[in-house]
Amino acid sequence: MSRIGKLPIPIPGGAKVTIKDRTIRVEGPKGTLTRDLHPKVQLEVKDDAIHVTVAKDKDRAAQGLVRSLVNNMVVGVTAGFERVLEVSGIGYRASVSGSTLNLNLGFSHPVDFPLPKGVEADVDKNNAIRLKSFDKELLGQTAASIRSLRPPEPYKGKGIKYSDERIQRKAGKTGAAV
Numbered sequence: 001m002s003r004i005g006k007l008p009i010p011i012p013g014g015a016k017v018t019i020k021d022r023t024i025r026v027e028g029p030k031g032t033l034t035r036d037l038h039p040k041v042q043l044e045v046k047d048d049a050i051h052v053t054v055a056k057d058k059d060r061a062a063q064g065l066v067r068s069l070v071n072n073m074v075v076g077v078t079a080g081f082e083r084v085l086e087v088s089g090i091g092y093r094a095s096v097s098g099s100t101l102n103l104n105l106g107f108s109h110p111v112d113f114p115l116p117k118g119v120e121a122d123v124d125k126n127n128a129i130r131l132k133s134f135d136k137e138l139l140g141q142t143a144a145s146i147r148s149l150r151p152p153e154p155y156k157g158k159g160i161k162y163s164d165e166r167i168q169r170k171a172g173k174t175g176a177a178v
Contacts (some may be wrong), residue, residue: 005063008049009071012078017050019043024070028077030134031118035073041066050074076134083143085129089158092150093126101129105150106158113146128163 011017018025024043025034037043040059043066044051052067054060075081087094093104101113101121115121119142122130129146133139143162152159154170161167 003064005052005054005060005065005067007067008051009067009074011045011048011050011074015074015078017045017074019045024073026070026073026077028074028134030077030080033073033077033135035069038062038066043070072136076136080132080134081136081139083131083139084163085131085143085146085160086163087127087129087160088152089150089156092158094123094129095126096121096123101146103146103149105160111149113149116142129160 012028015026015028018027022037022039023034024037025032040054040056040062042053042055044053050070052063052070054063087103087105089106091104092106095102099115099117101115101123103111103113105111116138118135118138119131119133122132124130131139131143131146133142147160147162150159152161152165152167154168155172157167157169
């Protein structure tokens with residue numbers, strides 16, 4: 001039984017929700033998001049809240065999923081989302097020029113990562129990349145793509161990691177006496 005799916009989604013003052021056919025459109029000060037709805041889930045707007053319902057009990061998992069996705073849409077267009085990546089390693093640097101993230105990651109060449117439309121980046125102290133967007137899915141995919149350019153390695157911890165990620169460190173090789 002989905003307890004998350006039963007909760008109504010409050011609509012803040014700056015957001016506008018439109019449900020037409022099997023599509024929901026959420027507009028706010030940060031942007032506009034649209035999504036096709038799951039066929040077994042119904043949405044209705046009443047009393048400045050969105051209510052998610054299902055016809056059968058066996059579809060409760062879809063109810064919780066759709067409720068979370070729509071809630072992320074509402075929060076994104078009103079408040080937005082943020083993800084922070086840390087670049088660690090000697091000579092590893094990041095900078096932003098326009099809509100391109102320039103990275104020096106120990107390769108023989110700098111890496112230029114074009115940011116998708118709707119994602120903004122700031123760099124603090126050459127090693128903290130702060131990504132901002134109103135679309136949570138696009139933000140997560142962009143952060144994962146940047147991290148995959150040089151994932152953190154377990155011996156020295158060099159690479160790109162999420163700020164809240166903990167890297168399990170390994171002991172290095174030890175010299176054996178002959």
